[in-house]
Amino acid sequence: MPSDEHRAPGPSPQAADAIELLRRVPYGRLATSMRALPFLAVARHVVCDGRILLRMHSGFGYHEACDGSVVTYGADNYNAAAAGEGGDDLWSVQFTGPAKIVHPGPEQAGLFGTAPARANGEPFAPAYLRVDPHFVTEHTLGFDASPLVRHAA
Incomplete structure (x- = not known):
């Protein structure tokens, strides 16, 4: 059985592919538990x-629940693909690993772009987490040349 000692440095090919997909969308969902109950939060x-750096609203306390815990962060292109943007293939990626509260410098914080003005009616106060992905899952749904079925509202 191979050990991690013989693995090449850097992300695995699967993780590298999933990270490239992640770069295509700005938001995803963070999943973990808080007070023994599961929750999802947008980030x-x-x-x-x-590594994945997350920015979320500190007023909810979710970043504190995640600090030092194993979390899952996932993103997808379902809305963009349904709108006909970015090709016809649907994909989702999921990263699982430990999270840690971080305080990025101005250059890294600037990568996030403009922060929302408010979160649930409160002024947005950013909190940052770093997720070190240990497990990566990627799913795609290919439609080849067939058109996507769209439902009228």
Whole structure:
């Protein structure tokens, strides 16, 4: 059985592909538990040095629940693909690993772009997490040349 000692440095080919997909969308969902209950939270992400940096509203306390815990962060192109943007293939990626509260410098914080003005009616106060992905899952749904079925509202 191979050990991690013989693995080449850097992300695995699957992780590298998933990270490239992640770069195509700005937001995803963070999943973990808080007070023994599961929750999902929206977060803005950027990728730096093979790690995922997240920006979320600190007023909810989700970043504190995640600090030092194993979390899952996922994103997809379902809305963009349904709108006919970015090709016809649907994809989703999921990264699982430990999270840590971080305080990015101005250059890294600038990668996130403009922050929302408000979160649930409160002034947006950013909190940042770094996720070190240990497990990566990628799913795609290819439609070849067939058109996507769209439902009228």
